Amino acid sequence: MIKSEWFFWLVGAVFLVMAVQMLFDRTNPKRHGTAAFWGLLGACFFYSTWVNEKSLPAEPLGIAVLVLICIGGFNLTGKGKPETTSEEERAGLAARFGGKLFIPALTIPLVAMVCAVLVAKWKIGGTPILEKGSETILGLGLGAIVALGVGMWVLRERRVSVPLHAGRGLLESMGWALLLPQLLAVLGAIFQAAGVGDQVRKLTESILPDGQKLAAVALYCAGMFVFTVIMGNAFAAFPVMTAAVGWPVLIEQMNGDPAAVLAVGMLAGFCGTLCTPMAANFNIVPAALLELKDQYGPIKAQAPTAVALLGCNIAIIYFFAF
Amino acid sequence: MIVLLGVLVVVLGFATRRNPLLVVGVAGIVTGLLGKLSPVEILRTFGESFASSRSVTIFAITLPVIGLLERNGLQQQARTLIGKLGTKLTTGRFLTLYLLLRQLTAAVGLQTIGGPAQSVRPMIAPMAEAAAERRFGHLPAVTGNGGRLPEKVREKVRSHAAGTDTVGLFFGEDCFLAIGSILLITGLVNSTYHTHLEPLHLALWAIPSAVCAFFVHGGRLLRLDRKLERELVTANAEMTVAREDAQRGTQEGEATK
Numbered sequence: 001m002i003k004s005e006w007f008f009w010l011v012g013a014v015f016l017v018m019a020v021q022m023l024f025d026r027t028n029p030k031r032h033g034t035a036a037f038w039g040l041l042g043a044c045f046f047y048s049t050w051v052n053e054k055s056l057p058a059e060p061l062g063i064a065v066l067v068l069i070c071i072g073g074f075n076l077t078g079k080g081k082p083e084t085t086s087e088e089e090r091a092g093l094a095a096r097f098g099g100k101l102f103i104p105a106l107t108i109p110l111v112a113m114v115c116a117v118l119v120a121k122w123k124i125g126g127t128p129i130l131e132k133g134s135e136t137i138l139g140l141g142l143g144a145i146v147a148l149g150v151g152m153w154v155l156r157e158r159r160v161s162v163p164l165h166a167g168r169g170l171l172e173s174m175g176w177a178l179l180l181p182q183l184l185a186v187l188g189a190i191f192q193a194a195g196v197g198d199q200v201r202k203l204t205e206s207i208l209p210d211g212q213k214l215a216a217v218a219l220y221c222a223g224m225f226v227f228t229v230i231m232g233n234a235f236a237a238f239p240v241m242t243a244a245v246g247w248p249v250l251i252e253q254m255n256g257d258p259a260a261v262l263a264v265g266m267l268a269g270f271c272g273t274l275c276t277p278m279a280a281n282f283n284i285v286p287a288a289l290l291e292l293k294d295q296y297g298p299i300k301a302q303a304p305t306a307v308a309l310l311g312c313n314i315a316i317i318y319f320f321a322f
Numbered sequence: 323m324i325v326l327l328g329v330l331v332v333v334l335g336f337a338t339r340r341n342p343l344l345v346v347g348v349a350g351i352v353t354g355l356l357g358k359l360s361p362v363e364i365l366r367t368f369g370e371s372f373a374s375s376r377s378v379t380i381f382a383i384t385l386p387v388i389g390l391l392e393r394n395g396l397q398q399q400a401r402t403l404i405g406k407l408g409t410k411l412t413t414g415r416f417l418t419l420y421l422l423l424r425q426l427t428a429a430v431g432l433q434t435i436g437g438p439a440q441s442v443r444p445m446i447a448p449m450a451e452a453a454a455e456r457r458f459g460h461l462p463a464v465t466g467n468g469g470r471l472p473e474k475v476r477e478k479v480r481s482h483a484a485g486t487d488t489v490g491l492f493f494g495e496d497c498f499l500a501i502g503s504i505l506l507i508t509g510l511v512n513s514t515y516h517t518h519l520e521p522l523h524l525a526l527w528a529i530p531s532a533v534c535a536f537f538v539h540g541g542r543l544l545r546l547d548r549k550l551e552r553e554l555v556t557a558n559a560e561m562t563v564a565r566e567d568a569q570r571g572t573q574e575g576e577a578t579k
Contacts, residue, residue: 167386
């Protein structure tokens with residue numbers, strides 16, 4: 001049986017290998033901080049296995065997470081200039097390989113889908129090949145490995161170090177932002193442990209008339225929208241609104257389908273992202289890149305769509321999730 | 323009630339643009355202390371929830387192959403593909419087609435082939451402008467401006483080029499199961515509420531909204547052509563009035579001379 005933990009070890013190992021590459025990259029002015037960040041993250045991926053099994057204490061991992069927060073939060077990470085191809089070389093290579101370049105990229109979702117739908121049902125001697133409950137995640141991992149093989153074959157690339165260096169370049173340019181979604185999930189768990197969910201539920205129950213499904217759905221979606229506009233980030237709004245309305249009211253009290261409520265609720269938050277200057281990288285940076293006089297031009301172009309889609313999302317949850 | 327101050331820390335932290343990692347760390351510690359957890363319990367919660375939410379970060383495993391493809395010209399090839407589409411279309415139709423393409427590619431995990439720097443500035447904005455110039459090139463508001471669109475109209479076209487890219491990305495990427503938002507939902511719910519959600523189910527539930535987004539935004543883009551025409555006609559009328567005023571001015575000047 002292929003276990004999901006093996007896959008987490010693979011991801012951890014990739015982080016560790018890339019951390020070693022970073023450590024020796026003298027073009028990166030902050031190479032020690034960068035290597036420490038990704039190396040520690042890789043080590044945490046291994047250690048977590050035994051925390052989940054409850055054979056090692058969780059407290060050291062908590063300390064490590066706080067150290068990661070400090071390294072990233074106080075800007076101790078940076079990026080180097082990994083050796084890569086120039087714009088002209090890339091144009092030449094694109095002309096040479098043409099549409100073949102899309103094949104490896106499409107392999108990832110294809111393999112992931114096949115694993116989740118087909119391979120998930122396969123069994124050897126009564127035990128399923130893929131660990132139960134992790135089929136999609138394992139499919140993604142297998143997809144990425146197969147795609148890498150296909151890519152190296154299609155592009156006639158023999159050295160594994162080339163994709164590893166290229167991937168490290170992407171990792172460095174995304175930086176600590178790559179860890180933010182996971183830390184927001186951690187924050188959600190802390191909210192729950194500290195009783196934030198209970199408090200907000202009491203609050204919303206006192207506001208919401210009993211059993212008013214439409215009002216509850218609208219409150220969840222509009223809350224995602226408003227919190228996202230204020231914070232500039234739907235990911236940050238999600239733990240708050242889900243603890244307040246999504247989970248306790250829509251899913252537990254009204255028996256909504258969790259996948260539908262939460263997936264569409266997140267998209268209601270994305271409608272907020274389309275309307276807020278706080279989401280600078282999506283709304284303000286393009287205006288600067290396009291040399292627009294009105295820096296709110298993209299927001300003005302997006303806002304009517306966002307409001308209409310907020311309505312669509314409310315309708316989708318109301319009609320299909322219950 | 324006092325634990326709600328933790329939520330306030332998050333809202334204030336993000337709204338005042340502090341480093342998001344520090345906001346999350348401080349909010350977590352503050353909320354834990356307000357909720358009467360001991361420091362050791364807070365550390366344990368940090369550790370346990372990190373261990374059970376690792377699936378959120380695993381999309382990093384796709385970076386080597388994406389990096390390999392990008393250094394071999396993936397983005398350039400995507401540009402060539404778009405370039406072939408947009409030679410005979412109106413601005414609105416071209417942007418609608420780009421919206422569809424951006425949604426479809428994002429839905430299979432190719433979020434990085436588009437974007438304001440990768441595609442909008444070098445490709446989409448110039449092509450959308452060129453389409454409008456081709457269509458309205460005979461109007462004096464354009465010919466009088468050296469064949470370029472008047473500033474206000476040009477801004478509008480470029481804003482819509484950027485907006486289309488963002489809408490296409492947002493309402494396409496969630497149909498891909500290994501995107502941060504989908505993994506955040508499963509990671510959060512599975513570690514907080516101790517249930518089991520599959521990323522694939524969430525990704526499938528993103529499809530209805532994606533379809534709505536295509537029709538809503540695509541419909542607006544198709545109406546954009548008419549809107550641009552109306553604005554250019556107004557600009558024309560304004561120019562004519564301005565020119566007549568100027569002529570009258572010179573005539574009056576000559577009369578008083």
